[in-house]
Amino acid sequence: MWMFETASSSADSDREIVPGVRVRVRQGDPSSASSGTVVEDFAEEAGLDLARNWAPVHRWAVVLDDGRLVFADDLDLEFEAADPR
Secondary structure: OOOOOOOEEOOOOOOEEOOOOEEEEOOOOOOOOEEEEEEEEOHHHHOOOOOOOOOOOOOEEEEEOOOOEEEEOHHHEEEOOOOOO
């Protein structure tokens, strides 16, 4: 089930990130990015202190176009460029 009640603004836009939005995910290597669709918002869980630092909780679940599921934070996401057609 998608949580449409919450939203966040991307680092580079006034638009809101919500499940269903197309984004580009940049993690690790800043020169590479992967396209995908936001499928879940874990805002409530992302703020939890789990007394561990080896597996932090990230806010967004994104299904990439290649089928992988990744988890990212606001600063890792940017909106996909609009189709010029």
